[in-house]
Amino acid sequence: MRRLARGSAALFLACAALIPASAWACPFCFSGSPKVRMAFFGTTVLLSLLPLGMISAGVVWIRRVGRGMWAEEFDDSDPVP
Amino acid sequence: MSPVLPIREAGPSAAFRRGLVENASFGMALFVFTEVMLFAGFISAFVIVHSGSRTPWPPPGQPRLPAEQTAINTIALLASGVCLYYAGKKFRGPRPKSAAPWMGAALALAAFFVIFQGMEWLALLRQGMTLTSSQLGSFFYVIVGAHALHAVAAIVALAISWAMLQAGRLTRSQLGAVQLFWYFVVLVWPFLYWKVYL
Numbered sequence: 001m002r003r004l005a006r007g008s009a010a011l012f013l014a015c016a017a018l019i020p021a022s023a024w025a026c027p028f029c030f031s032g033s034p035k036v037r038m039a040f041f042g043t044t045v046l047l048s049l050l051p052l053g054m055i056s057a058g059v060v061w062i063r064r065v066g067r068g069m070w071a072e073e074f075d076d077s078d079p080v081p
Numbered sequence: 082m083s084p085v086l087p088i089r090e091a092g093p094s095a096a097f098r099r100g101l102v103e104n105a106s107f108g109m110a111l112f113v114f115t116e117v118m119l120f121a122g123f124i125s126a127f128v129i130v131h132s133g134s135r136t137p138w139p140p141p142g143q144p145r146l147p148a149e150q151t152a153i154n155t156i157a158l159l160a161s162g163v164c165l166y167y168a169g170k171k172f173r174g175p176r177p178k179s180a181a182p183w184m185g186a187a188l189a190l191a192a193f194f195v196i197f198q199g200m201e202w203l204a205l206l207r208q209g210m211t212l213t214s215s216q217l218g219s220f221f222y223v224i225v226g227a228h229a230l231h232a233v234a235a236i237v238a239l240a241i242s243w244a245m246l247q248a249g250r251l252t253r254s255q256l257g258a259v260q261l262f263w264y265f266v267v268l269v270w271p272f273l274y275w276k277v278y279l
Contacts, residue, residue, distance in 0.1 A: 039132035043125035050121050054114055065101050073097045 103254035106261055113265045116231070120269050123227065124276050127220045140215040144208040147201060148278040154197045155274050161190035162267035165239075169260050173253065177246070184243045187263070191236045198229055221277060228266070228273055235259070235266045 102110070131138060139145055168183035202222075210218045238259045245251040 033133075036129065036133045039129045043128055047118075047121055047125055051114075051118060054117065058110070062101055069097060069101065073094060 103257055105254040105258035109258040109261045113261060116265060117269070120224075120227070120273070123220075123224045124272065127224060127276060130216055130220065134216070139217050143210050143215045143217055144205060146217075146221065146278045147204070148274075150197075151201065151274060151278055154194055154201075155270060157190045157197070158194045158267055158270055161187045161194065162264060164190060165260055165263050169256060172246070172251070172256055177251070178249070181243065181246055184239065184246060188236065188239050188243060191232065191239060191263075195229060195232050195236065198225070198232075224273060224277055228270060231262075231266050235263045238262060 134140070164183050164187035168180040168187060171177070171180035171183055202225075205221075210221070212219055212222045242251055242256060242259045245255070
């Protein structure tokens with residue numbers, strides 16, 4: 001019974017995806033002028049790259065600090081028993 | 082093949098056990114990440130509306146934003162960030178309580194920033210710029226207001242940290258989180274100033 005309900009829900013969602021309403025750009029925001037198109041392009045680049053840049057910076061920082069800590073903890077000059 | 086590591090009899094050091102990042106700082110970093118994206122969204126919307134505006138900017142009947150006076154305020158905010166940086170350095174040194182004057186200076190400059198912004202808002206409201214008077218007004222109050230809200234929250238956190246420092250109960254982790262939040266408030270402002278005021 002549960003399987004049938006899940007299958008029906010998946011089928012319904014698949015059918016719903018096939019009948020999207022037409023997407024209309026906001027008449028205020030849309031403009032063919034190069035200035036507006038450049039603004040759209042610039043902000044798309046900003047909003048796409050900013051999170052990736054922050055995550056990358058975080059990963060690089062953690063890697064650098066982690067390596068430093070690791071080297072300090074397991075220093076070769078430590079007396080090995 | 083995993084490397085063979087020398088084994089310490091005493092076990093891992095305290096610094097190693099503490100981990101790479103303090104929990105409070107890590108949590109704050111995640112929060113700041115989301116806040117950066119919030120302000121990036123605000124600025125993006127503002128840039129698109131500004132570039133698509135068919136009327137002169139600022140719109141007719143709306144006052145010009147006081148960029149010159151706000152530049153002084155911006156310097157005060159940046160100076161506050163520098164003061165908090167030195168407070169952190171002093172706190173991590175041999176005498177943590179010597180950070181108090183630096184933290185107090187950061188707090189005073191931050192309060193100056195918020196009070197000055199409030200006065201600027203009052204002047205703009207008197208000149209007829211409200212949240213609904215124009216697109217500039219809507220964006221100005223939402224963007225600058227959101228920043229002011231963050232600044233007030235950070236000032237409260239700074240004040241609590243300062244009181245805890247005086248009582249000798251402030252930890253490195255707590256100060257680290259407050260510093261991170263305040264640096265975000267300080268560093269996001271020049272971008273807002275550049276895009277909204279200039």
